[in-house]
Amino acid sequence: MNSAYKILFLLENKEIIIAEVKRTDLVDTPKDQKYHWIFYDKASGSVEKLSFVSMNSSENLQERTFKQGELKFSESEGVFEGDGKRFVLQNRTGDSLPETVFRQICQYIDLLY
Numbered sequence: 001m002n003s004a005y006k007i008l009f010l011l012e013n014k015e016i017i018i019a020e021v022k023r024t025d026l027v028d029t030p031k032d033q034k035y036h037w038i039f040y041d042k043a044s045g046s047v048e049k050l051s052f053v054s055m056n057s058s059e060n061l062q063e064r065t066f067k068q069g070e071l072k073f074s075e076s077e078g079v080f081e082g083d084g085k086r087f088v089l090q091n092r093t094g095d096s097l098p099e100t101v102f103r104q105i106c107q108y109i110d111l112l113y
Helices: 099-112
Strands: 005-010 015-023 033-043 047-050 052-057 060-064 071-074 077-082 085-092
Touching: 005 047, 005 071, 015 077, 015 085, 033 099, 047 099, 060 077
Parallel strands: none
Antiparallel strands: 005 015, 005 085, 015 033, 033 047, 052 060, 060 071, 071 077, 077 085
């Protein structure tokens, strides 16, 4: 796997993957270039960067707001709601992505800059 990228959070179901990916090879760069929330559609293989707006966290619940929708998740599960759709997700943080998916996400982020 590409060591310049690290998956910080990983949530998925049969249809999608939502992951926070950190670029570890950048120093003294803005957070929006180091941290990327990615929406991956399994059926089409499309990758989209979610536009981060804000975050909130408590002991049991993490919340992230994006222009495309809102993600709420605990240690075991999460829900993403946006564009009139609702996805119930399993929190798989700590697990690995399939190599082809990870590579596709890394290539997408590389093209952003």
